[in-house]
Amino acid sequence: MVTTTAAYGSWASPITAASLTADTVGLGSVRTDGADVYWLEGRATERGRQVLVRAAADGTRTDLTPAPFNVRTRVHEYGGGAFAVHDRTVVFSNFADGRLYRLRPDDAEPTAITVDRPDCVLRFADLTFHPSGALLYAVREDHRGGAVVNTLVRIAVDSVGQEGDVVADGHDFFAGPRCSADGRRLAFLSWEHPDMPWDATVLWTAGVSAQGEIDSIVPILGHESRESLVEPGWLADGRLMVMSDRSDWWNPYLVGPGSPVPAPVHPADAEFAGPAWVFGGGNWAQLADGRVAVQWRSATTSGLGLVDVDTGELTQLEVDGDTFGALAATEDGVAYLTGSTTAPAAIVRLERGHQRVLRRASDLKPDPGHLSVPEHISWPTPDGATAHGWLYRPANADFRGPENELPPLLVCSHGGPTGAASAAYSAGYQFWTTRGFAVLDVDYGGSTGYGRPYRERLKGRWGIVDVDDCCAGADFLAAQGVVDAKRMAIRGGSAGGFTTLAALAFRDTFAAGASYFGVGDLAMLARDTHKFESRYLDGLVGPYPQAEDIYLERSPLHHVDGLNCPIILLQGAEDRVVPPNQAQAMADALRAKGLPVALIEFPGEGHGFRMAETIIRAQEAELSFYGQIFGFVPADPIEPVRVENLTGAGRPPA
Numbered sequence: 001m002v003t004t005t006a007a008y009g010s011w012a013s014p015i016t017a018a019s020l021t022a023d024t025v026g027l028g029s030v031r032t033d034g035a036d037v038y039w040l041e042g043r044a045t046e047r048g049r050q051v052l053v054r055a056a057a058d059g060t061r062t063d064l065t066p067a068p069f070n071v072r073t074r075v076h077e078y079g080g081g082a083f084a085v086h087d088r089t090v091v092f093s094n095f096a097d098g099r100l101y102r103l104r105p106d107d108a109e110p111t112a113i114t115v116d117r118p119d120c121v122l123r124f125a126d127l128t129f130h131p132s133g134a135l136l137y138a139v140r141e142d143h144r145g146g147a148v149v150n151t152l153v154r155i156a157v158d159s160v161g162q163e164g165d166v167v168a169d170g171h172d173f174f175a176g177p178r179c180s181a182d183g184r185r186l187a188f189l190s191w192e193h194p195d196m197p198w199d200a201t202v203l204w205t206a207g208v209s210a211q212g213e214i215d216s217i218v219p220i221l222g223h224e225s226r227e228s229l230v231e232p233g234w235l236a237d238g239r240l241m242v243m244s245d246r247s248d249w250w251n252p253y254l255v256g257p258g259s260p261v262p263a264p265v266h267p268a269d270a271e272f273a274g275p276a277w278v279f280g281g282g283n284w285a286q287l288a289d290g291r292v293a294v295q296w297r298s299a300t301t302s303g304l305g306l307v308d309v310d311t312g313e314l315t316q317l318e319v320d321g322d323t324f325g326a327l328a329a330t331e332d333g334v335a336y337l338t339g340s341t342t343a344p345a346a347i348v349r350l351e352r353g354h355q356r357v358l359r360r361a362s363d364l365k366p367d368p369g370h371l372s373v374p375e376h377i378s379w380p381t382p383d384g385a386t387a388h389g390w391l392y393r394p395a396n397a398d399f400r401g402p403e404n405e406l407p408p409l410l411v412c413s414h415g416g417p418t419g420a421a422s423a424a425y426s427a428g429y430q431f432w433t434t435r436g437f438a439v440l441d442v443d444y445g446g447s448t449g450y451g452r453p454y455r456e457r458l459k460g461r462w463g464i465v466d467v468d469d470c471c472a473g474a475d476f477l478a479a480q481g482v483v484d485a486k487r488m489a490i491r492g493g494s495a496g497g498f499t500t501l502a503a504l505a506f507r508d509t510f511a512a513g514a515s516y517f518g519v520g521d522l523a524m525l526a527r528d529t530h531k532f533e534s535r536y537l538d539g540l541v542g543p544y545p546q547a548e549d550i551y552l553e554r555s556p557l558h559h560v561d562g563l564n565c566p567i568i569l570l571q572g573a574e575d576r577v578v579p580p581n582q583a584q585a586m587a588d589a590l591r592a593k594g595l596p597v598a599l600i601e602f603p604g605e606g607h608g609f610r611m612a613e614t615i616i617r618a619q620e621a622e623l624s625f626y627g628q629i630f631g632f633v634p635a636d637p638i639e640p641v642r643v644e645n646l647t648g649a650g651r652p653p654a
Contacts, residue, residue, distance in 0.1 A: 004399050008407040008436030008484075009632035011399040014370055015431045016636065017619040021045060021612035024362040024427070027345055029280055030326040030335050033085040037328070037335045037358060038064075039347055040071055040082070048610025052083055052092060055349075055358045064103060069110060070095040073125040073279075075141040075150075076532040077577050077607065080278030081126035086133045091157060098123045100138075102157060115161050117144070122163060124153075126279035130179050133157065135212040137177040137186065139279065140164050141531075148531040150174055152188060154212045167214045168206070173197070173532070175279060179208065180234040186214050187232040187240055194535035194543070198275040198418055198448075198455070200226040203242055203255070220255055221262060228452075230273040231281040235309065236290065241265070243273035243283060248452040250274070252284065252294065254309060266312045270298040274448050275418040282326035285334060293334040295324035297420075297449050299388060300376050304336065319348070319355055323424045339424025341373050342366060366425065369397030372433035374423045374441070379476035385445060385457060387469035390421050391477070392429050392439040401436060408630055409438045409483035411474050411510070413492035413499040417446045417458060417466060417540070431619065435634070438483050444469035444499070462540035463506075463522075463554035466499045471509040486511060487630050491622070493517055494578060494607065501556035501586065505563050512629045514568045514622050517578045517607055520557035520586035523548060528579050557582075560589040566596035566643060568625045570618050572605030596646045598625055 026042030035057035040050045050071045052064045065071055072095035073079040083092035090103045091113070098120035101110035114122065121143040129136045134157055142149040152174045153164030168174065171190035175197065178187050186208050191201040202222035206214040221244065222229050230243040230250060240255040244262065250273040253262040266272075272294055273283040284294045291306040294314070304324040305316040321338030326347075328335050333351030335358070340346075344361040372395035381387045394407045401407060410432055414421055421441035429439050443449060445465040446458030458465050470490060478485035489512040492500040497518015504513045519525050526537050526544040542550050552558050567590060571583035583599060590597035600621055602614045609615050621641040627634045628643055 003397070005402055006399050006436075007632045008394065008401045008405065009627060009630060010635055011396050011434065011436045012635035013396065013431065013434035014367065015427055015434055017431070017616040017623075017638070019364065020427050020431065020619060021615050023364065024344070025359075027337055027347055027359060027361050028326055029080070029082065030282060030328045030337055030347060031083070031085055032328040032330050032335055033088060035331055036088070037330065037347070037349060038083070038085055038090075039326075039337075039359070041359070042610065044610060044612040044615055047604075047612075050082070050095070052090065053359070059349075059356060059358060061359065064090060065092065065110065068096065069101070073123055074098065074120060075123045075125035075139055075279065077530050078278045078532070079125060081128075081139075081280035084127035084129050084136055086129035089133060089157065091127055091129075091136055091155070093124050093127070100124050100127075100155065111160065113155065113157065113160050113162065115163050119143070124155075124164070126175055126177060128177050128179065130208070130212060131181060131183040137167070137179070138164065139174050139177070140166075150531075152177055167212075168204075168217065175201075175276060176232050176281065178233050180238060181236055182238075184208050185234065185238075187220075187234065187242075189229055189232060194538035196275075196536055196539070197230070198228045198245075199539065201229045203229045203232055205240065230276055231283050233281075233284070233286075235286055235292075239309075241284070241292070241309070245452050252292070252307070252309075264312075265292075265309050266294075266307050266314050268296065269451065270296040270301075271449055271451075272296045274420070275416070277416070277418075282328065282337075285327040285329040287329050287334060288332065293327050293329065293336075295327060295336070297323070299450055304338075317350070319350060321346075321348070323422055339422065341423050341425055342368075342371060343425055344427070345424060362427070366430065367397075369395075370430070370434050371395055372430060372439075376423070379473055381445070381465075381472050382468045383457075383465065387442065387444055387473060388447075388450065389440050389442040389473055390423055391482075392433045392441070393482075394433050394436045394438055396434045396436065399436065406481065406484040407436055407438045408487035408489065408626070409440060409474060409477060411470050411488065411490045412439060412441045413444065413466065413470050413490060413496035413503075414441070414447070415492070415494035415496045416448075417444070417462065417495040417499070418448050418455060419495075420448045428619070435623070438477070440473050440477060442470050442473050459539055460542060462537075463498070463502045467503045467507060470499060470503055471507050474509050489513055489626060489629075491516070495519070497578070498522075498556075501567070502554065504565060504567060505556035505559045508564075510565065512566050512626065514570070514625065515583070515586070516570045516609075516618070517572055517575050517583070518569070519578055520555065520582050520589075522555045523551040524557075524582060524585070525578065526551065528581070530576055533577065557586055557589055560593050560595075563590065563593065563595055566625070566629050566646065568598040568622060568641065568643070569600070570621070571599070571601050572607060572609065573601050573603045574606045577607035591644060594645050596629075596643050598641050598643045600641070
């Protein structure tokens, strides 16, 4: 094998931007019904449409929702829980109109069962059937008035033109409606502004009448203590299980009957659930033999196992994969979504110890010679803590960098900011490592996976702790001689975009940055964003407008004087979480200062890019941007991105 010496960043890679979407789907929301397994596929090649798929017992796959149906919901803008299935009857939310549709095996097409209202003013999520199959419960988000109102509603599956009958209201938010096996009890969660669901929630139970009415609503947990409760559900024997972080880790607990104090099932310094950004759960599922399948994650490990809820004994399953989620019980086992460090994500059916892959996100098999396997690393932070992340080194069997030259570094700041870096295979990261970049995916303070105290390092300090942790990680690698200290860039989306812009405005660590739908003005975000996150910044920054001085102090847009490096801004024109005016204002400020800047807006895209043409253009534009800034020529025949003011900044022209 001949290995070519070439500048880092210029290596020819088998992973093109087009290959990130071609023959590749996003997988999630696994559900089961008898012998069938259901899931959603996000198809970038169909303009990001989410398709409901069913796999029969023999593995045969069938698309259930024809175009143009898009199985998504905009409740909380992030959605989740967009479909439910019972005895082969499916009810799903259609993204274009927000309506619920019913679909049965013999139906020629789906039938709308909720009323048609313009502009998606009625939205439904977290759908769950009553055991009778005649009713389902859902979270409804009502945008008809001046204020957005969230309630729990009951839907009659065989009716049409309905809005849903309200069965619980009076709280800012609801989630997790779940029926007991006998249909006589309902559990659900609520929380109030300014809390987010990972701050404090309340678990309620209620009686259910034969007509689906609920009464005798009583709080069970969270009303006397501040704890984050996630994914309640009923066991076959009538007990209620829920994930709580009362121990500082999201662990499973049992509640009643006859147990006023929640009983820990399997205490561990590990997260058995995560922050509820989306509806739908999938962190646990009770199997036919009574044991409960669970997934967990700690700082360096993750696993899938079966726990005996009476003894607390946990048996880890020896299965393929490094990350697990979206668990659903089958007739004789469990189906789930798994990720691996060496292969694309997959939906797997596990029964009697036999693993069957029902669907892979991509059939492309990574070449070991072009695969960077992540290494978990930790480093000291300015506030005396320890930050964590996953390091991907450059990997391409066909190329090596010049002697006495170190690779450039991309530091990735995830969204949330309560999100988490993952060791699961990412073709997006391999896109960079096969071209000669090192990648550091940072779990800065505020991230999930290290317990509540680590998550709360960010309380009141967003824009400080996250920025320091990212900068410290980059400096740590540069000091060890792993990367070139003069060619380090930072990139991130949403909250990670804010961290990116703040790192560039308030620190001198990085030579360039890429912000995907990032926040430049915190006050603008507090005023303009949607209900779910409208008080999020109270905890991360301070109450607005009382803490307006802090908002100005932390906002990159108001500190452009501290910027001295090029930035590329990529933004969805239909983004309602971080509106386009954020990126536009940031670009205007950079232009006014004469700094190199590129702004690309993508029509039809919201918060997170879903269309193939957008994903391809964004990836190639970012590569072109770094080539112009760091002085290499990409091997790919891509359209260069126009970087304004680049020549004037003393850089090579586009």
